[in-house]
Amino acid sequence: MGNIVVFFVLLSLGYVVGRAAERNHFKSIRKRERRYRNILCFSERRPPPDLTLPVNTILVSGNVVIAVDYFKVVAAGLRSLIGGQVHAFETLMERARREAILRMKEEAKRHGAKLIINVKLETASITKGQRQQARCVEVFAYGSALVSAQEK
Amino acid sequence: MKYENPSIPEGINYSNNHPLQDLFLMLLVFVGCIIISIVMLFTLTAHLAKNIPFSTELALAESLTFSASDDGERYPELQHYLQQLAEQLARTEQLPDDMSIYIHYVNDATVNAFASLGGQIYIHCGLLEKLPNENALSMVLAHEIAHIKHRDPIVAAGRGLSILLALGSMLGIGDNSMSEQLIAHVSNITALAYNRNQELEADNEAIQSLLRRYGHLSGSVALFQILQLQKEVPLEPPEFFSTHPLTESRLERLSALAQSSPGGVTPLPPNLMTSINCE
Numbered sequence: 001m002g003n004i005v006v007f008f009v010l011l012s013l014g015y016v017v018g019r020a021a022e023r024n025h026f027k028s029i030r031k032r033e034r035r036y037r038n039i040l041c042f043s044e045r046r047p048p049p050d051l052t053l054p055v056n057t058i059l060v061s062g063n064v065v066i067a068v069d070y071f072k073v074v075a076a077g078l079r080s081l082i083g084g085q086v087h088a089f090e091t092l093m094e095r096a097r098r099e100a101i102l103r104m105k106e107e108a109k110r111h112g113a114k115l116i117i118n119v120k121l122e123t124a125s126i127t128k129g130q131r132q133q134a135r136c137v138e139v140f141a142y143g144s145a146l147v148s149a150q151e152k
Numbered sequence: 153m154k155y156e157n158p159s160i161p162e163g164i165n166y167s168n169n170h171p172l173q174d175l176f177l178m179l180l181v182f183v184g185c186i187i188i189s190i191v192m193l194f195t196l197t198a199h200l201a202k203n204i205p206f207s208t209e210l211a212l213a214e215s216l217t218f219s220a221s222d223d224g225e226r227y228p229e230l231q232h233y234l235q236q237l238a239e240q241l242a243r244t245e246q247l248p249d250d251m252s253i254y255i256h257y258v259n260d261a262t263v264n265a266f267a268s269l270g271g272q273i274y275i276h277c278g279l280l281e282k283l284p285n286e287n288a289l290s291m292v293l294a295h296e297i298a299h300i301k302h303r304d305p306i307v308a309a310g311r312g313l314s315i316l317l318a319l320g321s322m323l324g325i326g327d328n329s330m331s332e333q334l335i336a337h338v339s340n341i342t343a344l345a346y347n348r349n350q351e352l353e354a355d356n357e358a359i360q361s362l363l364r365r366y367g368h369l370s371g372s373v374a375l376f377q378i379l380q381l382q383k384e385v386p387l388e389p390p391e392f393f394s395t396h397p398l399t400e401s402r403l404e405r406l407s408a409l410a411q412s413s414p415g416g417v418t419p420l421p422p423n424l425m426t427s428i429n430c431e
Contacts, residue, residue, distance in 0.1 A: 015171070015172070019171070030162075037157070037159070040155060040156065040157050041157060042155065048155045071171070071175075072171075074175070075171060075174060075175050075178065078175065078178040078179065078182055079178060081178075081182060082178055082181050082182070085167065087166070087167045087169055087171065087174050088171060088174070090165065090166035090167060091166045093165075093166075094165045094166050115155075
């Protein structure tokens with residue numbers, strides 16, 4: 001009986017707190033994305049051909065780890081019994097990807113870069129739980145920022 | 153070639169379903185699966201439990217401690233009388249040879265009687281003092297003996313146990329020692345719940361054996377009148393046949409049968425009845 005009470009307390013706590021955190025995070029992501037819109041990101045390996053200025057390249061990266069709330073763990077656990085799209089983890093991955101790219105852009109901005117090429121994303125799940133459940137997700141974004149050689 | 157990062161619309165990488173709606177749907181499927189498996193377990197255990205040898209049931213019953221007390225030692229004559237009557241009825245009912253009946257007299261005022269594991273029948277003083285004649289007492293005992301003959305106690309215990317175990321393992325509570333704890337827990341459920349069908353079959357069996365013994369059903373109807381009165385008393389704890397919503401229809405059925413075959417009523421031994429005093 002006690003187990004069930006604890007379970008529901010954790011579930012509703014996870015839902016309320018997790019959802020509020022997610023909403024705030026998305027808000028902040030959208031705000032910062034607008035701020036860094038002038039920094040362009042591409043997965044192209046080579047710089048744009050019309051680039052004429054001499055540039056230096058700097059490796060820039062952004063890294064984020066986001067934990068799963070209890071509600072998402074339960075929802076995903078139930079989903080793993082039934083099968084289908086794990087809606088609970090979709091928003092989580094979206095947040096992690098966008099946040100990692102933003103952090104990479106922030107670093108590029110510190111170097112005065114306007115363009116990042118060869119952008120790649122790496123994903124890892126860390127903190128395996130008791131039953132080998134992923135409780136945290138890490139997204140690492142990296143790329144080559146092109147910094148004008150003349151300005152330096 | 154123009155290089156640009158278009159602004160990507162929101163919500164294209166994730167579904168906008170409300171998470172609670174998602175969870176609710178999944179829970180619905182999950183609970184549905186549990187219900188289906190429980191129904192399957194129910195039917196399966198009913199079939200399997202009937203094949204458990206009576207000797208095994210006896211051994212199980214001996215290992216359990218029942219919460220109901222047995223005051224038969226304080227009333228040896230009454231105990232003897234009840235046991236004799238039960239054994240005669242068991243013979244009338246053609247109880248298989250390997251089965252045995254043991255009556256426990258419980259000296260308290262609750263209006264109750266029930267059959268339990270290992271051929272044990274508990275009859276409470278409250279019910280006994282309300283019974284007007286031997287025919288009604290025989291009806292009670294024959295009904296309980298019929299439960300034992302039909303293996304209802306072991307089926308009910310098996311059902312209860314398998315469902316507790318299934319729920320326990322599905323919800324992930326408990327460990328290997330769980331089953332032992334559960335068996336001990338089931339032992340506390342002295343009054344095992346039988347379903348309508350089991351009750352009806354026990355009734356039919358009891359009616360048959362009463363007809364064989366007395367040739368009529370005259371006095372037995374009284375039992376159901378008592379039970380019906382009992383139902384109208386509020387705040388009674390779960391009592392004799394409380395799982396039994398059929399008292400009225402049983403009464404009608406029995407009254408019809410009793411009228412079709414009238415006969416004399418056998419009284420209860422008066423000296424025994426005056427000696428009992430419910431606590």
